Amino acid sequence: MKKNILFVLFTFISMLSCQQDIPMVSLGIDNVYAIERMKALILHPEFPGERYEWSMIDSQGKDSLVSTDRDYIFLSATTGQFQIKLHIADSQNPVDHEINITVWEESVAYSRYISKVYEYCPAPGQFVNKLPLYQEGDTEETMRQKAEESISGKNDVLVSLGGYGGYITFGFDHTVVNIPGEKDFKILGNAFYAAANPNPDAPESGGSSEPGIVMVSFDRNGNGVPDDEWYELAGSEYNKPETKHHYTITYSRPAADHVATPDKGTPITDSTYIPWTANDGTSGYIAKNSYHRQDYYPKWIPQDQISFSGTKLADNAVDESGKGTYYVLYTYDWGYVDNHPNEKTDKISFDIDWAVDSDGNKVHLPGIDFIRVYTGVNQQCGWLGETSTELSRAEDLHVDDSSALPNP
Numbered sequence: 460m461k462k463n464i465l466f467v468l469f470t471f472i473s474m475l476s477c478q479q480d481i482p483m484v485s486l487g488i489d490n491v492y493a494i495e496r497m498k499a500l501i502l503h504p505e506f507p508g509e510r511y512e513w514s515m516i517d518s519q520g521k522d523s524l525v526s527t528d529r530d531y532i533f534l535s536a537t538t539g540q541f542q543i544k545l546h547i548a549d550s551q552n553p554v555d556h557e558i559n560i561t562v563w564e565e566s567v568a569y570s571r572y573i574s575k576v577y578e579y580c581p582a583p584g585q586f587v588n589k590l591p592l593y594q595e596g597d598t599e600e601t602m603r604q605k606a607e608e609s610i611s612g613k614n615d616v617l618v619s620l621g622g623y624g625g626y627i628t629f630g631f632d633h634t635v636v637n638i639p640g641e642k643d644f645k646i647l648g649n650a651f652y653a654a655a656n657p658n659p660d661a662p663e664s665g666g667s668s669e670p671g672i673v674m675v676s677f678d679r680n681g682n683g684v685p686d687d688e689w690y691e692l693a694g695s696e697y698n699k700p701e702t703k704h705h706y707t708i709t710y711s712r713p714a715a716d717h718v719a720t721p722d723k724g725t726p727i728t729d730s731t732y733i734p735w736t737a738n739d740g741t742s743g744y745i746a747k748n749s750y751h752r753q754d755y756y757p758k759w760i761p762q763d764q765i766s767f768s769g770t771k772l773a774d775n776a777v778d779e780s781g782k783g784t785y786y787v788l789y790t791y792d793w794g795y796v797d798n799h800p801n802e803k804t805d806k807i808s809f810d811i812d813w814a815v816d817s818d819g820n821k822v823h824l825p826g827i828d829f830i831r832v833y834t835g836v837n838q839q840c841g842w843l844g845e846t847s848t849e850l851s852r853a854e855d856l857h858v859d860d861s862s863a864l865p866n867p
Contacts (some may be wrong), residue, residue: 508547576607584621623837624767648797671848694794
């Protein structure tokens, strides 16, 4: 009898020991979450599987497939209760899991407007060191702050990006939600239509259009810094044969002993002012004119060369006079900053669903945290100088103006 009891006890202890050796693996996803609206929730299942199916369950209990990626990013512009079902298809260990998410109103109302400028990196241009104004001793950080002061909140002061590639990176105090079938944000510039447009059949096609390309990024790693992957919003010109992708340009600071080469009889005071070379074998100069006598190369940048890469749009300027006296910069249809006047709301608004990766493949982003705008053309227009994108403000179209923060 005593031997039987000892045997049973030994067997029980052995089984317990074996169970303790088996690790308990968590799915990595809770059953219940509560978050503010316009804040992203990244759901990452730890279980491997052959296939992942995320479904949204409506109030009638019907579900609709929303993603087949391993990770699902939940993001809502509205408050309420949401129910999500995850099915991990696996021949050995299939998993079904339901998640309930409560989305509540933010405690401090979100602003419709820009809250932060992360980078200000203009290319050389006739408004650089002026918009915003450079002062002796300014650094990359103080110039960033000046750019932020110019375009954050309801401020509406132009910032110039200089020639091709010059850019600015900014964001809001929340994630801009990608709402299907709707434009998500707009960006203001200083484009206008010319009263003397020589094309009477298309009065809104020409004037002063200095198109800037838009890039967007989602803060996937959650560190609040624009260091995640960037995606271009493919505008009307993206797939046209004259558009160049993976274009790189390098500008050089004028040498200390550089001798100006004025174009006599014109406002151009130095036609060979700032040299540039590009990876397509072309080269040229940013010319200097008598209307802007300051340095065109960013004075706070210590390097004597700066490079920019991206998509280059075809030139859009035409000398309609034939004598270099009247240039018309024609608009592109849609998808670019500083391309149409600000009152054309639909033309200056952008859809996150236009996003493509570096190879031109469409991608789906639930929302974006960072926006980058860069000058998209590389052209000189005689006495008008180089084409340079300017912008003055951006707005999230899904946040009511009544809930916006006041001027900083």
